[in-house]
Amino acid sequence: xxxxxxxxxxxxxxxxxxxxxxxxxxxxxxxxxxxxxxxxxxxxxxxxxxxxxxxxxxxxxxxxxxxxxxxxxxxxxxxxxxxxxxxxxxxxxxxxxxxxxxxxxxxxxxxxxxxxxxxxxxxxxxxxxxxxxxxxxxxxxxxxxxxxxxxxxxxxxxxxxxxxxxxxxxxxxxxxxxxxxxxxxxxxxxxxxxxxxxxxxxxxxxxxxxxxxxxxxxxxxxxxxxxxxxxxxxxxxxxxxxxxxxxxxxxxxxxxxxxxxxxxxxxxxxxxxxxxxxxxxxxxxxxxxxxxxxxxxxxxxxxxxxxxxxxxxxxxxxxxxxxxxxxxxxxxxxxxxxxxxxxxxxxxxxxxxxxxxxxxxxxxxxxxxxxxxxxxxxxxxxxxxxxxxxxxxxxxxxxxxxxxxxxxxxxxxxxxxxxxxxxxxxxxxxxxxxxxxxxxxxxxxxxxxxxxxxxxxxxxxxxxxxxxxxxxxxxxxxxxxxxxxxxxxxxxxxxxxxxxxxxx
Amino acid sequence: xxxxxxxxxxxxxxxxxxxxxxxxxxxxxxxxxxxxxxxxxxxxxxxxxxxxxxxxxxxxxxxxxxxxxxxxxxxxxxxxxxxxxxxxxxxxxxxxxxxxxxxxxxxxxxxxxxxxxxxxxxxxxxxxxxxxxxxxxxxxxxxxxxxxxxxxxxxxxxxxxxxxxxxxxxxxxxxxxxxxxxxxxxxxxxxxxxxxxxxxxxxxxxxxxxxxxxxxxxxxxxxxxxxxxxxxxxxxxxxxxxxxxxxxxxxxxxxxxxxxxxxxxxxxxxxxxxxxxxxxxxxxxxxxxxxxxxxxxxxxxxxxxxxxxxxxxxxxxxxxxxxxxxxxxxxxxxxxxxxxxxxxxxxxxxxxxxxxxxxxxxxxxxxxxxxxxxxxxxxxxxxxxxxxxxxxxxxxxxxxxxxxxxxxxxxxxxxxxxxxxxxxxxxxxxxxxxxxxxxxxxxxxxxxxxxxxxxxxxxxxxxxxxxxxxxxxxxxxxxxxxxxxxxxxxxxx
Numbered sequence: 001x002x003x004x005x006x007x008x009x010x011x012x013x014x015x016x017x018x019x020x021x022x023x024x025x026x027x028x029x030x031x032x033x034x035x036x037x038x039x040x041x042x043x044x045x046x047x048x049x050x051x052x053x054x055x056x057x058x059x060x061x062x063x064x065x066x067x068x069x070x071x072x073x074x075x076x077x078x079x080x081x082x083x084x085x086x087x088x089x090x091x092x093x094x095x096x097x098x099x100x101x102x103x104x105x106x107x108x109x110x111x112x113x114x115x116x117x118x119x120x121x122x123x124x125x126x127x128x129x130x131x132x133x134x135x136x137x138x139x140x141x142x143x144x145x146x147x148x149x150x151x152x153x154x155x156x157x158x159x160x161x162x163x164x165x166x167x168x169x170x171x172x173x174x175x176x177x178x179x180x181x182x183x184x185x186x187x188x189x190x191x192x193x194x195x196x197x198x199x200x201x202x203x204x205x206x207x208x209x210x211x212x213x214x215x216x217x218x219x220x221x222x223x224x225x226x227x228x229x230x231x232x233x234x235x236x237x238x239x240x241x242x243x244x245x246x247x248x249x250x251x252x253x254x255x256x257x258x259x260x261x262x263x264x265x266x267x268x269x270x271x272x273x274x275x276x277x278x279x280x281x282x283x284x285x286x287x288x289x290x291x292x293x294x295x296x297x298x299x300x301x302x303x304x305x306x307x308x309x310x311x312x313x314x315x316x317x318x319x320x321x322x323x324x325x326x327x328x329x330x331x332x333x334x335x336x337x338x339x340x341x342x343x344x345x346x347x348x349x350x351x352x353x354x355x356x357x358x359x360x361x362x363x364x365x366x367x368x369x370x371x372x373x374x375x376x377x378x379x380x381x382x383x384x385x386x387x388x389x390x391x392x393x394x395x396x397x398x399x400x401x402x403x404x405x406x407x408x409x410x411x412x413x414x415x416x417x418x419x420x421x422x423x424x425x426x427x428x429x430x431x432x433x434x435x436x437x438x439x440x441x442x443x444x445x446x447x448x449x450x451x452x453x454x455x456x457x458x459x460x461x462x463x464x465x466x467x468x469x470x471x472x473x474x475x476x477x478x479x480x481x482x483x484x485x486x487x488x489x490x491x492x493x494x495x496x497x498x499x500x501x502x503x504x
Numbered sequence: 505x506x507x508x509x510x511x512x513x514x515x516x517x518x519x520x521x522x523x524x525x526x527x528x529x530x531x532x533x534x535x536x537x538x539x540x541x542x543x544x545x546x547x548x549x550x551x552x553x554x555x556x557x558x559x560x561x562x563x564x565x566x567x568x569x570x571x572x573x574x575x576x577x578x579x580x581x582x583x584x585x586x587x588x589x590x591x592x593x594x595x596x597x598x599x600x601x602x603x604x605x606x607x608x609x610x611x612x613x614x615x616x617x618x619x620x621x622x623x624x625x626x627x628x629x630x631x632x633x634x635x636x637x638x639x640x641x642x643x644x645x646x647x648x649x650x651x652x653x654x655x656x657x658x659x660x661x662x663x664x665x666x667x668x669x670x671x672x673x674x675x676x677x678x679x680x681x682x683x684x685x686x687x688x689x690x691x692x693x694x695x696x697x698x699x700x701x702x703x704x705x706x707x708x709x710x711x712x713x714x715x716x717x718x719x720x721x722x723x724x725x726x727x728x729x730x731x732x733x734x735x736x737x738x739x740x741x742x743x744x745x746x747x748x749x750x751x752x753x754x755x756x757x758x759x760x761x762x763x764x765x766x767x768x769x770x771x772x773x774x775x776x777x778x779x780x781x782x783x784x785x786x787x788x789x790x791x792x793x794x795x796x797x798x799x800x801x802x803x804x805x806x807x808x809x810x811x812x813x814x815x816x817x818x819x820x821x822x823x824x825x826x827x828x829x830x831x832x833x834x835x836x837x838x839x840x841x842x843x844x845x846x847x848x849x850x851x852x853x854x855x856x857x858x859x860x861x862x863x864x865x866x867x868x869x870x871x872x873x874x875x876x877x878x879x880x881x882x883x884x885x886x887x888x889x890x891x892x893x894x895x896x897x898x899x900x901x902x903x904x905x906x907x908x909x910x911x912x913x914x915x916x917x918x919x920x921x922x923x924x925x926x927x928x929x930x931x932x933x934x935x936x937x938x939x940x941x942x943x944x945x946x947x948x949x950x951x952x953x954x955x956x957x958x959x960x961x962x963x964x965x966x967x968x969x970x971x972x973x974x975x976x977x978x979x980x981x982x983x984x985x986x987x988x989x990x991x992x993x994x995x996x997x
Contacts, residue, residue, distance in 0.1 A: 385653070391646040397574055400691060407688075407695045411719075415688060422683040429675060440665055471572040471580065 003200040004068035004084055004136075005059075012053055012067050013083040013134050016097065017127055019047050024123035033115040037108060040119040044100040044126065051097035058090055060478050063486030065136060065200065073140075078195050082136040087483025088264050088334060089133045091476060095341045096129050096254050098461075103246040105458045106349050110245055110356055111159055118159055121151040122246060129254050133261065138186045138197040142179075148255065149175055152247065160242035167242035174235040178222035185218035189270065203269035204494050206501075216274035219267045220282075226259030227315045230289035240308035241361070245352030248304065252311055252348055253341035260318045260337055264330070268322075268487065272494050275323070282323045287416045289316030294423025298430065302361050303351045306431055307344060310387060313420055314340050314395075320417060321402035325491065329405025330484050331477055336398030338476065339469060343386040343395055346462035350380045353455055354435075357448055363431065368438030373450045377436045379459050386466045388428040389421060394469035510560065512567040515582040515637050518553045518592070521546050522599075522633060526626035533619030540607050543622050547600040550633070554596045557584050562990060566704070568639060577699040580646065583639030586994025587775075590844060591768045592636040593991075594851045597977075598760050599629050601970040605859055606752035608966030612866045615750060620657055625756070627654035632761040635768060641690050641700040641777065644769055645682070648731070651765050652678040658753045659746045670748035677732055677742035686730030689723045693777065702776035706840070706995060709779025717786055720778070724788050727773045733766025734829060735822040737799040744818045751862030754814060759821055759854035764847055767825050771832045771843065775995070780835050790921060792833035796826035797927040804934035811872045813861045816938060817854070820897060823931065824850050831912050834924065837996045839915020842908050844992045848981060849904030853896035856974040860890040863963035863971060873942055878951030880943070882961050885968055887946045889975035894939035896978050899932050903982040907989075 007013075023043035027036055059066055065084025073081045085093065103122060111118045128151070131144035149172060157168035188211070189202050196202075207215070225232045236256075240248050268275055293313030300306035318340070321333030353376065354366050370377045386393035389400075399421065406414035451459075469476055525546025532538045560567060567584040574580070584592070606625070610618050631654055634647030652675065660671035694700055696719070697710050711720055732739040743763070747754055757763075774783065774792075783789045800823050807819035824846070831843020863886045870876055880887040892903060899909030909932065916924040962968055981988055 390653075391642065391649060392580075400578075400694075401575070403688070403691045404695050407692055411692075414691075418684060418688050421687055422680050425679045425683050426676075429679065433672075433675075437660060437663070437668070439668060440663070471574070473574060477575075 003064050004070065004082070005062070005064050005066045007067045007069060011069055012050070012057075013069055013085065016047055016051055016093070017083075017131050017134070019043065019050070020123040020126040020130075024120045024127075027116050027120050027123075031116045036116040036119045037104070040122060041101060041104045043123060044097075044104055047126065048097045048101055051094055054085065054090055054094060055479065058085070058479060060087075061482055063087065063483045068136075073137075077139075079139045079197055080137050081140060082198060083134040084136045085134055087480040088487075089261065090479055091334065091338050092254075092257055092261060093130055093133050095257070095338055096126065096133065099249065099253050099341065099345055100126050102345075102349070102458050102461070103249050105454060106249065106352055107244065107246045108454060110352060114158065118155070121154050122250075125151040125155070125250060129250075129258075132258055136199045138189065138199055138202075140197075141199070142183060142186060145182075145258070146179055148258075152251070152255065155247040155250075156239055156243045159244045159247070162242075163238070164242045167238040170235045171239040174225050174232070178225035178232075181218035182222035185215045188215065199266075204272070204490050205270075206494075206498060207271070209273055212271040212274040213277065216267055216271040216278060219262065219271070220278075223259040223262035223267065226262065227256060227319060228259070228312065229285055229319060230292045230312060230316070233289070233293075233312045236312065237305045237308040240348075241302060241304045245348060245355070248348040248352070249345045252307070253345035256311060256315055257337045257341060260315065260322060260333065263319065263322050264334070264487070268325075268491065272491055273498065275325075276495070279323050279325065283320060283413060286316045286320040286323065287413070287420075289313065290320070290417055290420030291423070294420050294427065297427040298423060300427075301363050303354070303363055303366065303431065304348070304361050306363070306427060307347050307351065310424065310427060311340065311344055313424060314344070314387075316420065317399060317402050317417070321405055324405045324409040324413075325488065326405045326408055327484060327488060328401045328408065330487070331480055332398050332401025332405055334480050334484070335469070335473060335476060336395065336402060339386075339394040339398045342462055342465045342469075343383055343393075346383045346459060346466075347380075347387060349458060349462070350376070350383060353451065363434050365443060367434050368436075368442030369445045369448055370436030372445050372448045375450050375456065379451075379456075379463060380435065381432060382463055382466060384428045384432045386470070388424045392467070392470050394466050394473075397470060397473045508565045509568050510565055512557070512560075512569055512584070514553055514557060515567060515569040515584055516571070518550060518557070519582065519630065519633055519637065521550045521553065522626045522630040526623045526630065529619060529623040529626060533623070536611075536618065539619060539622055540603065543626060544600070544603045546626060547596070547603050547629075550629070551596045551600055554589075554592045557592075558589065561586060561589050561994065564994060574642070577701070578642055578694060579640065579701075580643050581639035581701070582637040582643070583702070584637055586991045587772060587844065588636045590847055590988065590991045590995075591764060592633060593988075594764065594848050595629060595632045595636060595761055598756060598851060598855055598974075601973055602752060602756040602855070604966050605755070605862070605970035606750075608964045609750065609752050609862050609866055612964055612967070613750075615661070617661065621661060621750070621753075624654050624657045625753075628658065628757055628761050630654075632765055635765045638772075640702060641693065641773065644772065645686060645690060648686075648733070648765060648769055649679070649682060651733075651762060652682070655753075655757055655762055658757060659749045661750055661753065662748065666748050670745040673745040674742045677739060681730055681732035681739050684730075685726040689726035689730055692719070692723055702772065703779060705997060706775040707780045709782045710777055711779075711782055720782070721786055721788065724774075724778055724783075724786075727777070728770060728792065731766045731769040731773075733762050734770045735763055735766060735799070735803075735825045736770075736796055736829065737802060737822075740799070740803070740822045743822055744815055747812075747814045747818045751814070751858060751865060754818075755855050755858030755862065758818065759858050760851045763821060763825055764851060767828045768847065770829055774829075774832055775840070783833075784835060789833045789835040790919070793830045793921065793924055796829045796833065797924060799823065799826040800830065800927060800931045801934070804931050804938065807938045808934065811874050813864070813871060813873050813876070813942070814858070816873065816942075817857055817861060820857075820935070820938070821854060823935075824854070824897065827908065827912065830924070831908075831915060834912075834915045834919045834921065836915045836918040838911050838918055840996055841989070841992045842911025842915055844995060845911065845985065845988060846905075846908040848988045849896060849908050849978070852974055852978040852981065853893040853903065853905060856889055856893035856971060856978055857897070859967065859971045859974060860886050860893070863967045866967065867961060867963045873945065875952075876942070877945050877949040880946035881951075883963070885962055886971060887943060889971045890946075891943040892975050893978055894943060896982065897939055898935040901982065902979060904978050904985070906982055907985045
C-alpha cells in the first residue's frame with residue numbers, strides 16, 4: 001500500500017465521482033426541461049470547480065497515488081474501493097470535469113426532446129469517466145469501464161442522427177468485444193497476485209513471458225478499440241457522425257483517452273516484457289493509423305467524419321509517443337491526449353453550431369460562410385490551426401515532443417510519421433478553405449446568423465487553453481513529470497533485473 | 505569581436521505595431537479613410553521603431569527579448585542583430601510606400617473587400633517583421649507559417665476560379681514543404697543539439713563537434729527545401745501561380761515580404777544554424793551555389809518566354825532570389841555580403857517594377873508586354889522608372905543591383921569557382937534579354953494602328969509617387985551603398 005498517499009480529510013475523489021450521480025438522481029424527481037438544463041449546468045460546474053482543488057493540492061514531486069481513498073468493499077473476493085491520482089491521470093480528470101459544463105451548454109438548444117433524460121445520461125457518463133481515471137482496484141475499474149457504455153449507447157441511440165441505431169449498436173458491440181478479453185486478463189492477474197485486485201501491486205512482476213504476451217494482447221484489443229487504433233477504428237466515424245454534439249465531444253475528448261490511458265496505466269507496468277517485444281508492431285501500427293486517418297480525412301465530404309478520421313490520425317501520434325518509451329515521447333503523448341481533447345472537442349462544438357443552423361453536416365452546404373459568420377470562422381480557424389499543429393498552439397507542443405521522442409528512438413520511424421503531419425495540414429486547410437471561402441458557386445448563406453453569446457462563451461475557454469498550452473506548457477508538463485520518470489525508471493529497472501536473472 | 509547582448513522591449517513594440525494596425529483595420533473597416541489612415545500610421549510608426557534599433561546594432565550589440573519558454577532550449581525569443589536589421593528595414597520602409605500605392609490601386613480599380621485586403625497586408629508585415637526578429641528556428645518557423653496563412657486571402661483576393669486555383673497552389677506548396685522538410689529538420693536539430701537558438705556569429709553554427717555528418721547534411725538539404733518561399737527550383741511553382749493576386753500584393757509580398765522571408769530564413773539558417781565553418785568542412789556551400797545556379801539560369805530562360813508582364817517579373821524574381829542564396833553559399837565574406845545586400849537591392853528595384861506593372865494596368869488595363877508598344881510616350885514616368893529598375897535587375901551601374909553583381913563576381917573569383925562566374929555572366933545577359941525589350945518597345949516602337957495616343961495619361965499620383973520614391977531609393981543605394989553595407993559588415997564581422 002506504500003504507493004498510496006491516503007487523503008485524510010475531505011474525500012475529494014469520491015465527491016467528484018458521486019456528485020454527478022447524485023445530481024442525476026435529483027433529476028429523476030423533477031423532470032422539467034428548463035430545470036434540467038440549469039440543474040445539470042450547475043452540477044457539472046460545481047464538479048469542475050471542486051476538481052480545481054486537484055492541481056492546487058497535487059504534489060508534483062512524487063509518483064505515488066495522491067488524494068487516495070481506501071475502503072474495503074467485497075471482502076470475500078478481496079475487492080476494495082480504492083481511488084488515487086497520479087501524474088498520468090490528473091490532467092485527464094481535469095479535462096473531463098472542465099469539459100462537461102460545455103457539453104451541457106452545447107446541448108442547450110440542440111436537444112429539444114427528452115431533455116431531462118439526456119442530462120441524466122450526461123451526468124452518469126461523468127461519474128463513470130472520472131471513476132475510470134481514478135479507480136485503482138481492477139474490479140472497480142472494470143465496472144466503471146463497462147458502465148460508460150450504457151449512457152453513451154443511449155446518447156447516440158436516442159438523440160442521434162438518421163442512422164443512430166446502426167451506429168450505437170456498432171459502438172456497443174465493438175467496445176464490448178474488447179472488454180471481454182480484458183475481463184479474462186483481469187481474472188488471470190487476480191489469481192497470479194494472491195487473489196488481489198489492487199492494481200499497483202500487479203505492476204513490475206515477472207510474470208511468465210507467454211502469459212505477459214497473452215495479457216498484453218487482451219489489453220491491446222480492449223484499448224486499441226477504444227483509442228481507436230487502425231484497424232480497429234471503424235466504429236468511430238459512425239458513432240461520431242450520428243451522435244449529438246455533446247456525445248461527439250465526450251467521445252472525442254474523453255472516451256478515446258481511455259484507451260491510451262489504459263496503455264500507460266496497465267500495459268506498460270503489468271506486461272513490460274511483452275511491451276518490449278511487441279513495441280515495433282504497435283509503433284508501425286500507429287504510423288499506419290496516422291497515415292490512414294489523414295488520407296481518409298482528406299477525402300471526406302462530411303465535416304464530422306472528417307474530424308473523426310483526423311482523430312484516428314491524432315491518436316496514432318499518441319500511441320506512437322507512448323510506445324517509443326522515452327520521457328519526451330510519453331510526456332508528449334499525455335500532453336497530446338489533453339490537446340486532442342481540447343482541440344477536437346472544440347471542433348465538434350463548431351460543427352454542431354453549423355449543424356444547428358443548416359441542419360447539415362455536409363461540407364458543401366457549409367461553404368463560403370466566412371463572410372456572414374466572421375466570429376465563428378475566426379474561432380474555427382484557430383481550432384483548425386491547432387489541429388494541424390500550428391506553432392504556438394497546444395498540439396504543436398505535443399506533436400513536437402512526440403516526434404522528438406520518436407527521433408531519439410528511431411529516425412526512419414519518425415520520418416515515416418511526417419506525412420501524417422502534412423496530411424493534417426492538408427485536410428484541415430481544405431476544410432477551412434471550403435467553410436470560409438468556398439468557391440465561385442457558393443449557396444446563398446446570407447441568412448446565417450453569427451454566434452450568440454452562449455456559443456462564444458462555450459468556445460472561448462477552449463481557445464484559452466489552446467494558447468496557454470501552446471505558449472507555456474510547463475505547468476502541465478510539471479504535473480506529469482514525476483510519474484513519467486518513475487514509470488520509465490521502473491521499466492528500465494525491471495528490464496535490468498530480468499536481464500540479470502536471465503529468466504528467458 | 506566582443507558581442508554584448510541587451511534585453512529590449514522595443515522588439516515587441518515593433519512586432520505589435522503591424523498586428524494592432526491589422527486589428528484596427530478590421531474593426532474600423534467601414535470608413536475607408538480611417539482604415540487606410542490606420543495602415544499608414546502603423547507603417548510609419550513601425551519604420552520609426554525599427555530605425556530606433558539601428559544605433560545599438562551598429563555598435564555590434566545584439567538585442568534580445570525572450571517571450572515564452574516552451575521546453576528547455578525551446579523558446580519564443582526575439583532578437584535584433586545586423587542581419588535582422590537588413591530585412592526589417594527593407595520590410596518596414598517598403599510598407600510605408602506600399603500603403604499609398606495600394607490605396608491608389610485598389611480605389612482606382614474599385615476592388616472589393618478592401619478591408620480584408622488591408623488587414624491581411626498588415627498581418628503579412630507582422631509575420632515578416634517576426635521572421636526578421638527571430639532568435640531561433642522555432643520563432644522563425646512560427647512567423648514563417650503566419651506569413652503563409654495570412655497571405656492566402658491576398659492571393660485569393662479576386663475569388664474567381666483563377667484566384668482560388670493560384671491560392672490553392674500557393675498554400676499547398678508552402679505548407680507542405682514546411683511540414684515535410686522544416687518540421688522534421690527542426691525537431692532533429694533540437695534532438696541533436698538541445699537547442700534551436702541561432703549562434704552569435706556566422707562561423708560557429710550550433711552543432712557540436714563530431715555530429716553525424718550524414719545527418720547534418722540531410723538536415724541542411726531539408727532546410728534548403730523547407731523554406732519554399734525562397735523560390736528555389738523545383739519548389740518554385742507557387743510563385744508564378746500567385747501572380748493572380750492584385751498587383752500591390754504581388755509587389756510587396758511576392759517581390760519583397762514573402763519571398764524575402766524565404767531567402768532570409770534560408771540564409772539565416774545557413775549562417776547561424778550550420779555556420780560557415782561546418783558548411784566548409786562538409787563541403788555544402790559550393791554544391792548549393794551550383795544547385796541554385798541552375799534556378800538562376802532556368803528561371804531567366806522561362807522569363808524570356810512570358811508575354812504577361814507580371815509573369816515575366818515573377819520568373820525574374822525566382823532567378824534573382826537564388827542570387828542571394830548563391831552569394832551566401834559561396835561562403836567568402838565578399839560573396840556573403842553580395843548575397844545579403846541583394847535582399848535590399850532586389851527589394852527596392854523589384855517593387856518598382858511591380859508598381860509600374862500595376863500602374864500600367866490601372867491606366868490602360870494592359871497586362872501583356874506585346875500590347876505595350878509605344879506606351880512610353882503616354883506614361884513616361886512609369887516607363888522611365890521601369891527602365892531604371894530594370895538596370896538594377898541586370899546589374900548595371902549606378903543602380904543597386906550593380907553592387908550585388910560586383911560582389912558576387914568578386915566572390916566567385918575569390919572562391920575559385922569559374923563555373924559560378926560563367927553562370928553570373930550568362931544570367932546577366934539573359935536578364936538584359938528579357939528586360940530591355942520592355943523598355944525598348946514602350947519608347948521606340950509605334951503604338952499599334954488604330955490606337956489613338958492622347959498625350960500624357962499617367963496612373964494616379966498616389967501610385968506614381970510611390971513608384972518614383974522606390975525608384976529613387978534603388979538609385980540611391982546604388983550610388984551610396986555604404987549605409988546598408990554597414991549592417992552587412994556587422995554580419996560578416
